[in-house]
Every structure is written in C-alpha cells, then in structure tokens.
Amino acid sequence: MRLLLEKRREPSRTMLVLTPVLSVIVIMVLGIIIFDGLGYDGQQAVWELFFTPVLDVYKWRDVASKAAPLILIALGLSLGNQAKIWNIGAEGQYIVGALGAAGIAFATQSMTGFWIIPLMIITGMVCGALYAGIPAVLRTRYGVSEVLSSLMFVYVSLQLLSYLITGPWKDPDGHNFPQTAQLTDAQLLPHELGDSGIPPGLLIALIATILFYVLVARTIFGFSVRAIGEAPHAARYGGFSSNGIVWATLMISGAMAGLAGVLELMQLTRLNLGYPSGYGFTAIIVSLLGRSHPVGVFIAGIVLAITYVGGQVAQTVVHVPNATAGLFQALLLFAILASDLLVRYRVRLSVSSSPAKGTRP
Amino acid sequence: MTKFTRRDFVKTVAAASALPLIGASAQAAEPFKVAFIFLGPVGDYGWTWAHDKGRRELEAALGGAVKTTYVENVKEDASAIPILRDLARQGNKLIFATSFGYMDQVLEVAKEFPDVKFEHCTGFKRAANVSTYNSRFHEGRAVTGTIAGKVSKSGVIGYLGSFKIPEVVMGVNAFTLAAQAVNPKIQTKLVMIDSWFDPAKETAATETLANLGCDVIATHTDSPAPLQFCQKKGIFGFGQGADMSKFAPKAHLTAIEDIWGPHYIARVKAAIAGTWKSEDFWDGIKEGAVKVSAYNAALPKEVQDAANKVIDGYKAGSYDVFTGPIYDQGGALKVKEGQKMGLGDLATIDWYVKGIQSA
Numbered sequence: 277m278r279l280l281l282e283k284r285r286e287p288s289r290t291m292l293v294l295t296p297v298l299s300v301i302v303i304m305v306l307g308i309i310i311f312d313g314l315g316y317d318g319q320q321a322v323w324e325l326f327f328t329p330v331l332d333v334y335k336w337r338d339v340a341s342k343a344a345p346l347i348l349i350a351l352g353l354s355l356g357n358q359a360k361i362w363n364i365g366a367e368g369q370y371i372v373g374a375l376g377a378a379g380i381a382f383a384t385q386s387m388t389g390f391w392i393i394p395l396m397i398i399t400g401m402v403c404g405a406l407y408a409g410i411p412a413v414l415r416t417r418y419g420v421s422e423v424l425s426s427l428m429f430v431y432v433s434l435q436l437l438s439y440l441i442t443g444p445w446k447d448p449d450g451h452n453f454p455q456t457a458q459l460t461d462a463q464l465l466p467h468e469l470g471d472s473g474i475p476p477g478l479l480i481a482l483i484a485t486i487l488f489y490v491l492v493a494r495t496i497f498g499f500s501v502r503a504i505g506e507a508p509h510a511a512r513y514g515g516f517s518s519n520g521i522v523w524a525t526l527m528i529s530g531a532m533a534g535l536a537g538v539l540e541l542m543q544l545t546r547l548n549l550g551y552p553s554g555y556g557f558t559a560i561i562v563s564l565l566g567r568s569h570p571v572g573v574f575i576a577g578i579v580l581a582i583t584y585v586g587g588q589v590a591q592t593v594v595h596v597p598n599a600t601a602g603l604f605q606a607l608l609l610f611a612i613l614a615s616d617l618l619v620r621y622r623v624r625l626s627v628s629s630s631p632a633k634g635t636r637p
Numbered sequence: 638m639t640k641f642t643r644r645d646f647v648k649t650v651a652a653a654s655a656l657p658l659i660g661a662s663a664q665a666a667e668p669f670k671v672a673f674i675f676l677g678p679v680g681d682y683g684w685t686w687a688h689d690k691g692r693r694e695l696e697a698a699l700g701g702a703v704k705t706t707y708v709e710n711v712k713e714d715a716s717a718i719p720i721l722r723d724l725a726r727q728g729n730k731l732i733f734a735t736s737f738g739y740m741d742q743v744l745e746v747a748k749e750f751p752d753v754k755f756e757h758c759t760g761f762k763r764a765a766n767v768s769t770y771n772s773r774f775h776e777g778r779a780v781t782g783t784i785a786g787k788v789s790k791s792g793v794i795g796y797l798g799s800f801k802i803p804e805v806v807m808g809v810n811a812f813t814l815a816a817q818a819v820n821p822k823i824q825t826k827l828v829m830i831d832s833w834f835d836p837a838k839e840t841a842a843t844e845t846l847a848n849l850g851c852d853v854i855a856t857h858t859d860s861p862a863p864l865q866f867c868q869k870k871g872i873f874g875f876g877q878g879a880d881m882s883k884f885a886p887k888a889h890l891t892a893i894e895d896i897w898g899p900h901y902i903a904r905v906k907a908a909i910a911g912t913w914k915s916e917d918f919w920d921g922i923k924e925g926a927v928k929v930s931a932y933n934a935a936l937p938k939e940v941q942d943a944a945n946k947v948i949d950g951y952k953a954g955s956y957d958v959f960t961g962p963i964y965d966q967g968g969a970l971k972v973k974e975g976q977k978m979g980l981g982d983l984a985t986i987d988w989y990v991k992g993i994q995s996a
Binding site: 334335338341438442451452453454458540543544545546548549550551553584585588589591592597598599 | 678706708709710711712713714715716719720723724726727737738741761800801802803806831984985986987
C-alpha cells in the first residue's frame with residue numbers, strides 16, 4: 277500500500293479555501309510542540325497568541341489598526357500575484373508613500389483646511405505608485421526581474437528616509453533627534469470613527485476590499501490580469517498587452533502600499549527611524565494566505581494582525597521572546613506554500629504493488 | 638507529543654477568564670508592581686542588560702514589597718503603545734521605558750492612565766506622571782578617550798556609533814577631546830550603523846574602522862561583538878554599558894558601566910511612599926550612575942593614572958572634558974577658552990569636534 281500523488285486536472289476549489297484554514301491549525305499544533313520543547317507553557321502561549329486578541333474586546337482596536345495596513349498592501353499585491361508579477365518591494369513603496377505625505381505635511385504646517393488630509397493621501401498614493409514604477413520600467417524596458425529590483429529599492433527608500441529625517445525634515449524643536457515634527461490637527465485623521473473603536477484605516481480597507489472585488493471579478497482589466505497570469509501566450513494573442521499589465525499591477529500595488537504608509541503616518545503622528553515596521557513584507561504572506569482573493573485577503577489580514585497583537589500579549593504574559601510573532605508568520609508562509617501541493621495534486625491510497633503514474637511522495 | 642484537546646481548551650478558557658477575579662480579590666496584599674520595557678534582549682550584555690541588572694537590584698532591595706515584570710525587544714515604533722497599555726492595565730503602577738524611541742508612545746499612554754507613573758530614559762518630554770532620567774555617559778567616554786589617546790600607536794582611533802542623536806554626538810566628542818588632551822595629533826574615525834543592537838553589522842563596521850587604521854575602537858552600540866573582533870585582530874576596545882572583559886579579555890581595556898539600580902530603588906520607594914514627582918535626572922560619575930570597570934591588567938600604570946585623574950576630577954567637580962577652546966570639524970571656534978558647555982547645550986548637540994572624520 278502506498279500514498280500516491282495524482283495531478284488534478286484543475287486546481288481544487290475546495291482545497292484552495294480549505295488549505296489556508298488547515299495551515300493556521302497546523303501551525304497552532306506546531307507552536308504548542310515548539311514552545312513546550314523550549315520550556316514554555318506551549319498551550320498558554322498559543323492561546324495568548326491566537327485567542328486572547330479575539331476574545332479580549334480591549335485588543336480589538338489593536339488588531340484592527342494592525343490589520344488595516346496589511347489588508348491595504350496585500351490587496352494591491354494580490355492583483356500582481358494573479359498576473360504572476362511579484363512586487364516584493366511594498367515596504368519601500370509604503371515608506372515613500374509616507375514620505376510624500378510628510379512632504380505635504382511639511383509644506384502645510386501653518387495651514388488649516390479640509391483639503392490637507394485628502395491631498396496627503398493622494399500624494400502618498402502617487403509617490404508609492406511612482407516608486408513602484410521604477411521596477412516596472414526596469415522590467416518592461418530592460419527585462420530586469422521585478423522580484424529583485426523591487427526588493428532592492430526598499431533599501432534605497434530606507435536611506436532616503438534616514439537622510440530626510442536627519443537632515444532637511446528634522447524637527448527643529450526635537451533636540452536634534454532624528455524625527456520630523458509632529459503632524460498638526462489638520463493633518464491627522466481621528467484615532468477612531470466616533471466612539472466605535474474602529475480605526476479609519478479599517479473602514480478604508482473594507483471599502484478597498486469591495487472595490488478590488490469588483491475590479492477583479494467584474495471588469496475587463498481584472499480578466500486581462502488573470503489571463504496574463506494563467507495563459508500569457510493566449511492572452512497576448514487575445515490582444516492584451518503584457519507590458520501594460522506589468523505597469524498597471526505594479527503601480528496599483530505601489531499606490532496601495534503608499535496609502536497604507538500615509539494612514540500609518542497619521543497613526544504615529546510623525547516619521548522617525550522606527551517607522552519602517554515590515555508591513556510591506558508581512559503583506560506578502562497575507563496575499564498568499566488570502567489566496568489573492570480580496571475577501572480572502574481581508575480575512576488573512578486580520579489573522580496576521582492577530583499574530584502580531586497575540587505575540588505582544590504572549591510576550592508580556594508567558595514571556596516568550598518577541599520573535600514569536602515572526603516565527604508564526606514564517607511558519608504560516610511555509611505551511612501555505614507547502615499546502616499548495618494539495619490544491620494541485622490529489623492524495624490517493626493505492627493498494628496495487630506496481631507504481632502507478634504519478635509522483636511518489 | 639502534546640495534544641491540545643478540547644478539555645485543555647476549556648481548562649485554559651476557565652483559567653483565563655478567572656484571572657481578573659484573582660487580581661481583584663488579592664489586591665490588599667499585593668506588592669507594588671513595576672514594569673520595564675527594553676529595547677534589546679536582556680542577554681545583550683550591554684545597555685539592556687545593565688537596565689535589567691538595575692531591575693534585579695530593585696527586587697533584591699525591596700523584596701516582597703515589589704513585583705517587577707519586563708518586556709524585551711520592544712521596537713521603537715507604534716507597537717510600543719499596546720505593550721505599554723497592557724502593562725498599565727495589568728496593574729503596574731510605575732513603568733520604566735528604557736530607550737529614547739519610546740518618547741511619544743509613553744506620553745500617549747500616560748495620558749490614558751493618569752494614575753500610573755512613567756519614567757522615560759534619555760528623553761526630554763515630561764508630563765505630570767512622566768519623569769525622565771539619563772546618565773552623563775560622556776564622562777565615562779572622557780575616561781576611555783584618555784586611555785585611547787595614550788594607547789593608540791597609529792594616532793587614529795575609531796568610534797562605532799548607532800544614530801546621530803545628541804547622546805552619541807556628545808559621546809564621540811568627549812572621547813575625541815579627551816584623547817586629544819593626551820595626544821594632540823589624535824584623529825577619530827566615526828561610523829554610524831543606524832542600529833543599537835545588530836552584532837553582524839557592528840562587526841562589519843568595526844572591521845571598516847580597523848581597515849582605516851584605527852588601533853583602539855570605542856563602541857556606542859550594545860553588543861560585545863566589536864570587542865570580539867578587536868581581540869581577533871589584536872587591537873583594543875572598550876565595553877559598553879557593562880563589563881565585557883570575559884568576551885575579549887585581551888582587547889577589553891575597561892568598560893563604561895551604566896548603574897541604574899540606585900535610581901530604580903529610589904524612585905520605586907518614592908512612588909510607594911507617595912512622594913514621587915515628575916522630575917528630570919541626569920546623573921554621572923559623581924553620583925555613581927556611571928562607573929568605569931576594572932582596568933585591563935596589561936594597561937601601563939601611567940595610563941591608569943591618567944584615567945584615574947579624569948575620574949577623580951569628575952568626582953571633585955574640577956574637571957570637565959567640554960571645556961574650551963573647542964573647535965568644530967570645520968575649524969570654527971564653538972566654545973571659548975576657559976568656558977564650559979552647559980548640560981542644556983550638550984543635550985541638543987549636533988556638531989562634531991575637530992579631528993573627527995565620518996568614515
């Protein structure tokens with residue numbers, strides 16, 4: 277008797293939805309084993325990581341404010357994923373988006389007006405999009421892989437941030453510490469919508485999810501993105517421009533990362549060297565866990581936000597190291613990539629002794 | 638293999654939901670709760686280790702009257718806010734935030750919890766329930782600078798910095814001025830690595846400094862990695878925050894130790910007694926907040942004497958490394974002959990003295 281893997285004729289829809297859920301469960305079990313092995317209380321650690329943020333009403337606000345940037349960035353990335361265009365540099369576009377908004381903030385310091393916040397948001401999105409345009413030029417003009425170039429431009433953006441906040445944008449009242457001046461009231465969104473405890477970013481993320489759903493499922497553009505990803509030759513034959521899709525997906529994901537950057541800046545109220553927080557990288561996991569589907573991305577964003585918030589809780593309660601959240605996020609990425617096998621292959625028990633057609637596990 | 642059964646889950650739920658009740662019923666006999674948030678791991682053997690040592694001294698001194706918790710590796714971004722909030726909600730009455738980058742976060746959470754007291758290390762913003770505390774580390778740097786000036790054969794010494802913030806600028810200036818006082822030809826090469834704790838990056842930067850001809854290298858980052866590199870290379874360095882001699886017995890000339898215990902003990906006692914006020918502390922060698930470790934036995938007596946003279950001068954109040962004339966990198970006179978820089982000017986300093994070259 278042996279286990280056989282048979283290639284499915286079509287990817288399994290059930291497995292497509294089921295495997296992310298299974299992945300989360302698998303890493304919980306793995307987590308208990310790992311933490312017990314390290315001498316912590318594994319059950320409590322996993323409990324604090326995954327359930328306290330959900331059950332403690334007080335933690336919801338933290339989950340929501342972590343989820344919003346992840347969802348926004350991952351929505352943009354998932355569009356590229358579908359066209360098999362991999363933007364790894366969302367972190368850089370996130371930083372440059374925030375820098376663009378900070379530039380507007382710098383210029384409007386003594387002004388008030390309802391137009392300042394929208395201007396900051398639009399500028400941030402444009403800056404993020406243009407920054408993602410650099411890998412697009414390199415890819416369409418010179419055939420440079422966007423995976424490498426977009427990642428490398430993250431490091432350029434870090435230098436740019438460091439230069440601006442230690443130089444021209446340094447807070448004059450900041451005792452020469454590397455940070456910008458605080459945003460003024462006219463430049464800040466409220467922390468929550470009314471008394472609801474919902475951060476404005478989450479509402480924006482929800483609206484964006486709906487817009488992306490419509491864009492992907494109901495427009496010709498959405499169809500052409502999927503067509504390029506699944507059958508590039510056929511799509512080109514069908515008259516879709518593959519360069520056009522490279523440009524569009526990179527710039528849209530850049531704009532979304534920029535938007536997340538602006539909203540995060542408004543939460544933090546100023547830029548400092550601690551600003552780059554890795555959302556742009558974590559969002560890659562979110563987009564994969566959410567199977568690049570807008571609704572899936574929304575849910576996955578909340579799951580990853582829970583691991584962040586739960587990681588902090590576990591750190592204060594069980595005293596596990598703060599790398600815990602990162603460890604779980606990495607495990608999740610592994611689990612989701614590994615489980616792709618189940619989407620494309622069928623596992624079958626075979627009683628015959630002769631090896632059948634298929635790959636042995 | 639451990640299994641997470643449903644029964645276990647139920648038990649955990651029950652235990653978790655009972656936690657707040659336990660807190661409420663046991664309040665009368667509860668010790669005074671104090672929390673710390675740390676930038677690095679307590680095992681960094683540097684900055685965070687020294688703060689944690691202070692925390693342990695606090696526990697030893699006050700025994701059952703106090704209960705401390707700490708959270709390590711807290712990033713200097715928005716994620717510090719929920720951690721501070723959690724600690725305040727868990728009943729901690731005094732919270733020490735031990736890195737500059739927590740400043741805005743401390744003030745924000747302090748607003749939400751007016752009954753909880755906060756102390757922010759190396760910051761400059763205070764509130765009714767927020768104090769600040771700092772050490773005059775630069776006094777220790779004047780001692781190590783004196784040693785470096787005497788020990789260096791090449792006349793080129795190195796300084797591994799973290800960020801261009803006043804504390805670091807002050808440090809490299811004090812180090813250079815003291816070295817120049819014993820050897821006027823001294824040049825200091827400076828590298829900033831934009832991190833407080835990153836052993837790999839720290840080692841790489843130390844290598845850069847060594848390649849530039851530095852034979853004594855001081856560190857303003859928190860790990861012993863640079864010292865270990867110096868040991869391998871046969872050059873010299875200093876411990877940062879704590880005695881690091883066991884990591885590099887040959888290269889370790891001495892160390893600047895940060896002594897936080899007395900401050901923590903005094904402030905917790907004040908909080909328990911109800912006499913805690915929002916204040917700004919800036920202590921140095923004289924008050925015992927900055928200590929110079931035992932010298933490397935290989936250090937010649939003449940060098941040790943020169944270093945001791947600086948220490949004694951600070952204790953007596955007769956010495957200050959920031960006494961003019963002091964010139965900046967461009968050669969402009971910044972502090973006139975015989976004048977001293979006040980702590981206010983030092984707290985915002987952003988220019989380097991003559992003889993420092995950014996590498």
